[in-house]
Amino acid sequence: MSEENQYDLVVVGGGPAGSSAAWAAAKNGIKVALIEKEGSIAETVRTSGVTWIQSIKEFGIPENCYNPIKNFTFCSPNNEITIKDSVPRAAVLDVRKTYRWLAREAENAGVDIFIKTSINGVIKNDNGDIIGVSGVGPKGEITFHSKIIIDASGFSSTICKTMGFVTQWERFGAGAEWEVKVENVDSETWWLMVGKQYSPAGYAWIFPLGNNMVRIGVGVGKPESDVDPTQRLKEIMDAKLGPIKKLGRITPIEFHYGLIPNDGLSRKTVFNNLILVGDSAGQANPLVLEGIRYAIKYGRVAGKVSADAIKSGNTNRDALLPYENNWKKDIESKIKSAGKVQDRWIGLSDEDWDKELDIISELKSEEFIDFIKAEFGLSNMIKLATHHPKLAVRQLFNLVKGKN
Numbered sequence: 193m194s195e196e197n198q199y200d201l202v203v204v205g206g207g208p209a210g211s212s213a214a215w216a217a218a219k220n221g222i223k224v225a226l227i228e229k230e231g232s233i234a235e236t237v238r239t240s241g242v243t244w245i246q247s248i249k250e251f252g253i254p255e256n257c258y259n260p261i262k263n264f265t266f267c268s269p270n271n272e273i274t275i276k277d278s279v280p281r282a283a284v285l286d287v288r289k290t291y292r293w294l295a296r297e298a299e300n301a302g303v304d305i306f307i308k309t310s311i312n313g314v315i316k317n318d319n320g321d322i323i324g325v326s327g328v329g330p331k332g333e334i335t336f337h338s339k340i341i342i343d344a345s346g347f348s349s350t351i352c353k354t355m356g357f358v359t360q361w362e363r364f365g366a367g368a369e370w371e372v373k374v375e376n377v378d379s380e381t382w383w384l385m386v387g388k389q390y391s392p393a394g395y396a397w398i399f400p401l402g403n404n405m406v407r408i409g410v411g412v413g414k415p416e417s418d419v420d421p422t423q424r425l426k427e428i429m430d431a432k433l434g435p436i437k438k439l440g441r442i443t444p445i446e447f448h449y450g451l452i453p454n455d456g457l458s459r460k461t462v463f464n465n466l467i468l469v470g471d472s473a474g475q476a477n478p479l480v481l482e483g484i485r486y487a488i489k490y491g492r493v494a495g496k497v498s499a500d501a502i503k504s505g506n507t508n509r510d511a512l513l514p515y516e517n518n519w520k521k522d523i524e525s526k527i528k529s530a531g532k533v534q535d536r537w538i539g540l541s542d543e544d545w546d547k548e549l550d551i552i553s554e555l556k557s558e559e560f561i562d563f564i565k566a567e568f569g570l571s572n573m574i575k576l577a578t579h580h581p582k583l584a585v586r587q588l589f590n591l592v593k594g595k596n
């Protein structure tokens with residue numbers, strides 16, 4: 193016998209998108225279930241957790257959830273540059289703490305959280321529209337009926353795949369990372385390492401967490417390269433390549449591995465009674481493959497729009513469109529521009545990277561942050577493309593604007 197549950201809204205996936213959607217929906221007065229297949233929220237970490245102080249403040253994430261970053265060092269085979277700032281604008285999240293805080297906020301707003309519950313089926317009405325999900329929980333088969341389902345299952349996009357709306361992502365990033373204790377580290381400076389030795393289509397990183405802890409990782413673009421990031425990470429750590437040498441003795445603590453979509457914003461994200469959000473919607477900045485702030489931001493929008501639709505008694509695609517319109521207006525053109533820069537970066541040789549770093553070093557910290565965040569506001573771009581004192585920088589921003 194299957195355990196039956198009835199909710200207004202069911203959110204599948206207890207990552208940042210799911211917890212944020214559930215929180216916003218419950219705050220708006222509807223009955224919400226949040227379903228997570230693992231034994232606890234953020235049991236497995238699949239991300240490096242870099243985000244921006246501005247977003248952290250906007251979301252209200254507590255200060256003990258992150259390590260602030262002031263300086264940004266890049267190294268290529270024969271170059272090294274650092275962009276320094278007087279205030280921290282970036283941060284490395286304690287991912288487990290942050291994701292659990294997001295889920296706790298949802299629980300405090302009245303959300304019922306079901307852990308150890310893996311969803312593998314959908315329930316449809318006579319029109320073929322989704323009206324529930326089914327799976328396996330701690331006590332066996334379990335079913336959830338609801339007016340709207342939010343697919344926040346991440347890269348796997350379980351619900352929309354089961355509905356037959358999408359197939360596997362074709363272009364994506366694969367990343368492997370060790371969280372380690374080290375002897376020497378400047379906790380306010382992150383490192384990005386570029387060039388073929390680090391990653392043939394991507395980059396490697398050292399992200400400090402404070403207390404002499406860092407995350408060392410390698411990301412590889414697929415299908416551009418068939419290099420296994422786990423193997424490449426082992427090689428560069430064994431060889432103590434570049435700045436890894438400066439860390440001194442390394443004591444491994446925890447291994448992380450994950451996949452992130454990089455197909456652009458190719459998917460529809462609303463259907464009758466169904467919303468896709470976060471990685472399941474492909475909402476990631478392709479330049480550095482970061483998606484946490486989008487997952488939280490548009491998770492909240494998805495939750496609010498769902499609550500409004502449920503209260504109005506109409507949950508069809510048209511009623512959910514304000515969600516899609518909201519995120520598209522906000523990020524569609526930025527993601528497209530970031531894709532152009534990413535295409536340029538993927539094609540760079542080691543020598544090209546040495547020169548690219550010289551161009552990046554001309555940016556002020558705020559310009560660099562806008563650039564790496566893909567915050568390509570038109571007025572900013574025009575200003576930089578026409579007035580930046582360095583020709584190479586003007587050319588880079590013209591590329592973003594789509595001129596060459």
Ligand SMILES: Cc1cc2nc3c(=O)[nH]c(=O)nc-3n(C[C@H](O)[C@H](O)[C@H](O)COP(=O)(O)OP(=O)(O)OC[C@H]3O[C@@H](n4cnc5c(N)ncnc54)[C@H](O)[C@@H]3O)c2cc1C
Pocket residue numbers: 204205206207208209210227228229230234238239240241242243309310311312344345346347348350365366367368369411449450451452469470471472475476481482483484485487
């Ligand atoms: C190696 C790597 C490094 C990254 N680094 C950064 C970074 O530094 N900064 C940044 O902003 N972004 C980074 N990202 C991207 C970021 O992790 C994602 O964009 C973000 O986690 C998306 O959140 P989400 O809630 O959509 O999905 P997820 O975080 O993937 O959450 C999905 C949740 O759904 C659960 N789930 C899945 N299927 C089911 C099911 N069938 N039933 C029940 N539950 C299910 C999963 O267990 C998981 O908890 C990185 C990604 C990778 C792979």
